[in-house]
Amino acid sequence: MVAAVSAGLVACGTDTGSGIPGPDVLVATYGDTTVMRTISGSAWGTEATLVPEVSIGELDGPEKYLFGSIYAITLDDAGRVYVLDGQARNIRVFDSDGAYIETAARRGEGPGELRNAFSVAVLPDGRIIAHEPADMLVKVLGPEPRDREHWTYPPGAVVLPVKPLRIDRNGHVLVTAASSSPAGKVSQYVLVIDSDGQLLDSLAPPGGGFEPPSLQFRLPFPIRGRSTTSVAVPLTARHHWTMDSNGDFLTGVSTGYRIDLWRDDGVLRIERDHEPVATSGAERVYHRERTVRNIRRTQPDWNWTGPAIPDTKPPFTGLVAGRDGRIWVQLSTEAQPVVNDAHDPDNPRSKPVTWESPVRYDTFEPDGTYLGTLGTPRGFLVGPAEPIFDGDHVWSVTRDELGVQRVVRYRIAVG
Numbered sequence: 001m002v003a004a005v006s007a008g009l010v011a012c013g014t015d016t017g018s019g020i021p022g023p024d025v026l027v028a029t030y031g032d033t034t035v036m037r038t039i040s041g042s043a044w045g046t047e048a049t050l051v052p053e054v055s056i057g058e059l060d061g062p063e064k065y066l067f068g069s070i071y072a073i074t075l076d077d078a079g080r081v082y083v084l085d086g087q088a089r090n091i092r093v094f095d096s097d098g099a100y101i102e103t104a105a106r107r108g109e110g111p112g113e114l115r116n117a118f119s120v121a122v123l124p125d126g127r128i129i130a131h132e133p134a135d136m137l138v139k140v141l142g143p144e145p146r147d148r149e150h151w152t153y154p155p156g157a158v159v160l161p162v163k164p165l166r167i168d169r170n171g172h173v174l175v176t177a178a179s180s181s182p183a184g185k186v187s188q189y190v191l192v193i194d195s196d197g198q199l200l201d202s203l204a205p206p207g208g209g210f211e212p213p214s215l216q217f218r219l220p221f222p223i224r225g226r227s228t229t230s231v232a233v234p235l236t237a238r239h240h241w242t243m244d245s246n247g248d249f250l251t252g253v254s255t256g257y258r259i260d261l262w263r264d265d266g267v268l269r270i271e272r273d274h275e276p277v278a279t280s281g282a283e284r285v286y287h288r289e290r291t292v293r294n295i296r297r298t299q300p301d302w303n304w305t306g307p308a309i310p311d312t313k314p315p316f317t318g319l320v321a322g323r324d325g326r327i328w329v330q331l332s333t334e335a336q337p338v339v340n341d342a343h344d345p346d347n348p349r350s351k352p353v354t355w356e357s358p359v360r361y362d363t364f365e366p367d368g369t370y371l372g373t374l375g376t377p378r379g380f381l382v383g384p385a386e387p388i389f390d391g392d393h394v395w396s397v398t399r400d401e402l403g404v405q406r407v408v409r410y411r412i413a414v415g
Contacts, residue, residue, distance in 0.1 A: 022041060022042075022043050022369075023038045023039075023040065023041040023042050023043060023369070023370045024038070024039040024040045024041050025037065025038050025039065025369075025370070026039060031266075032265075032266035032267060033266060033267040033268075033269055034266065034267070034268050034269065034368075035269045035271060036268065036269070036270055036271070036367075036368035036369075037271040037272065037273070038270075038271070038272045038273065038370040039273055040273070041370075042370050042371060042372035042373070043365075043369060043370065043371045043372065044371050044372030044414045044415075045372070045414075045415075046372065046414065046415055047372060047373045047374070047375055048363075048371075048372055048373070048374045048375070048412050048413060048414045049374070049375050049412075049413050050374070050375075050376055050377060050380075050394060050410035050411070050412065050413070051410060051411045051412075051413045052377075052408050052409070052410055053393075053409050053410065053411050054096070054097055054098045054408065054409040055098065055406050055407075055408050055409075056081065056083070056094050056098040056406060056407040056408075057404065057405055057406030057407060058404075058406075059402060059404050062100075064092060064100045064103070065100065067083070067085050067087075067088075067404075067405045067406070067407075068085055068086070068087025068088050068405075069085065069086045069087040069405070070083060070084065070085055070086070070384075070385050070397045070405050070407065071084045071085070071086035071117070071118055071119070071384050071385060072084040072118065072119045072120050072164055072165075072384070072385050072386075073120075073385050073388060073395060073397065073407055074120050074121050074122060074164075074165075074388065075122075075323070075388055075390065075395065076122040076126070077124070078096075079095070079096035080093055080094065080095055080096065080101065081093070081094045081095075081096070081098075081395065081407060082104070082120050082122060082128065083407055084117055084118075084119070084120040084130070084385075086116075086117070086118070086384075088107065089106070089107035089114045089115070089116070089117070090103050090104075090105055090106045090107060090114065091103065091104045091105040091114070091117075091120055091128065091130065092104070094407075096409075098407075098409075104128050104141060104142075105117075105128065105130060105139075105141055114130060114132070114139070115132060116132055116133075117130040117131060117132050117139070118131050118132070118133060118384070119131040119163075119164045119165040120165065121164070121165035121166065121167050121173065122167070123167060123171060123173075123195055124167070124171050124195075125143060125171075125195070126142055126143045127140055127141060127142045127143055127147075127195075128140070128141040128142055129141070129165060129173060131165050131175065137150045137151065137152060137153075138150065138151040138153075138165075138173065138175065138193070138197070140197070149197070151193065151197035153175075153177065153191065154191070154199055162176060162188075163176035163242070164386050166243055166245075167245075168243070168245060168246060168247035169245055169246055169247065170247070171194075171195050172192050172193060172194055172195070172200065172247065173192075173193040173194075173195070174190050174191070174192060174193075174243055174247065175190065175191040175193060176188060176189075176190060176191075177189055177190070177191050177202070187204065187208055188204075188205065188208065188241075189202050189203060189204045189205070190202065190203045190204075190205070190243065192247075203249075205239075205241040205249050205251055206241075206249060206251050206260065206262055207239050207241070207251045207252075207253055207260070208239060208241075210237075210238075210239040210253045210255075212232040212233065212236050212237060212238055212239075213232065213233040213236045213306070213307040214230040214231060214232050214233060214306065214307075215230060215231055215232075215233060215291070215295065215304070215306040215307075216228055216229075216230045216306065217229065217230070217231075217295045217298060217299045217302050218298070218299045218302075219298065220298055220299075231291070231294075231295070233291075233306065233307050233308075233309060233310075234287035234288075234290075234291060234309055235279055235283075235284075235287060235309055235310060235313050235314075236307075236309075236310060236314065237253060237254040237255040237314045238253070238254055238314070238317075239251070239252075239253050240252050240253075240254060240316070240317075240318055240319045241319065242319050242320060242321050243321065244261075244321035244322075244325060244327075245321065245323060245325065246263075246325070248261060248262055248263050248264075249261075249262040250262075250319050250321055250327060251319075252316065252319060252329075254314035254315055254316050254317070255314065256271075256315065257271055257272045257273075257274050257315040257316065258270070258271050259271075259316075259319065259327065259329060259364075261327065261366075261368075268367075268368050270327065270364055270368045270370075272362065272370065274315050276312040276313070276315070277312060277313045277331075277332045277333060277334055278311065278312055278313075278334070279309065279310065279311055279312060279313055280334075280335075282337065283335050283355055284309045286337075286353075286355055287309055287355075288304065288309060290351075291304075292304060293349075313332035314332055315331070315332060316329045316330055316331055316332060316362075317330050317331070317332055318330035318382065320361075320386060320387065320389060322389035322390065322391075323388065323389065323390045323391070324389075324390065324391050325365075325366035326363060326364065326365060326366065326371075326389060327363070327364040327365075327366070328361045328362075328363055328374075328389050329361060329362040329363075329364070330359065330360070330361055330382065331360045331361065331362060331373070332357070333357045333358045333359075333360055334357070334358075335355040335356060335357040336355065336356060336357075337353045337354070337355055338353065338354050338355065338356045339352065339353060340352055340353060340354050341401065342403070356378075358375070358376070358378075359376040359380050359382055360373055360374065360375050360376065361373065361374045361376075362374075372414070374412065376396075377398075379398045379399050379400055380396055380398055381396065381397045381398060381399055381405075385397040392411060392412045393409055393410065393411055393412065394409070394410045394412065395407065395408070395409050395410075396408055396410065
């Protein structure tokens with residue numbers, strides 16, 4: 001049972017100190033949960049944009065500035081940028097102005113060398129850690145050039161490359177893992193590892209019981225006793241989660257605009273009124289055809305008998321925790337058809353037209369105050385390398401019309 005509201009107020013036109021009226025917010029407390037619902041307005045008063053300041057990467061030039069496929073980026077406390085190139089299988093280090101410093105790890109099978117790393121992070125003492133999920137290892141490099149070691153995961157842990165490595169305020173390494181039930185249900189959790197590689201804890205993100213609408217199909221052969229599996233229906237709600245620099249979970253099931261920050265002193269729930277984004281008929285056809293095509297590679301006689309693709313999109317599609325504690329909510333946006341310049345008519349998997357959705361974020365302070373919406377330029381990528389939000393700056397991987405990847409530092413410009 002939900003406890004009765006112990007406090008509630010509406011703050012209308014709150015002064016933000018900049019002469020701009022702040023957001024109208026309803027605040028209420030239910031037991032140990034504080035709800036902050038933004039009714040209208042924002043602290044910024046307008047949409048923010050990104051202004052590029054530093055760009056790392058070239059179409060042609062020295063090899064140290066050429067990227068094949070960037071899997072992950074991270075920063076250290078001195079502002080240096082670490083770029084994990086999954087194609088070159090190395091980690092290159094640049095200063096905050098984009099100048100090359102060194103290649104900290106290279107392709108290889110030996111100690112400290114990379115075979116198939118998916119994520120990178122830097123410990124407070126300067127050691128670099130790289131996540132190699134296929135080998136069930138975290139490789140540790142430094143602080144001296146010849147210092148090399150690796151940490152193994154506990155028995156039974158299936159480590160996933162779906163979340164970047166994180167370092168919390170205590171210097172603990174946070175690694176995403178998963179387990180599978182006999183019925184085939186996969187549950188994600190976080191391994192908490194100390195700076196010596198010892199497992200301290202495993203934590204399950206709250207809200208993991210949500211089951212998105214799904215489509216069932218046969219497997220070509222039984223796997224762990226199961227003959228069927230499923231995929232989620234495109235453009236439907238998901239359970240999104242991440243962890244912030246304090247090691248607190250940030251979660252949300254996108255059936256509604258509700259984000260929960262699970263702090264030691266209780267839960268901060270962030271809500272916001274929003275207008276649903278419609279899904280056009282042509283976009284639904286595109287996702288339906290792509291889903292059918294992918295499933296029929298496994299079950300050639302498969303036909304769509306499950307839930308339909310919805311007419312409106314979920315409020316948000318992802319969560320990112322900033323280095324400064326700010327909360328970034330990636331919004332659903334209206335998609336548009338885009339001509340695929342790389343279309344190969346001889347490749348049945350290549351389509352002449354794709355659909356692109358602009359990347360936009362709602363931004364909240366750690367206390368739940370709504371700052372406003374941030375728009376990003378075309379080519380701004382949200383994966384596999386997750387953007388890094390650091391105060392008034394954003395580091396992100398971009399891709400231009402020629403497919404060239406770069407790492408760009410942007411300044412957040414308001415007004």
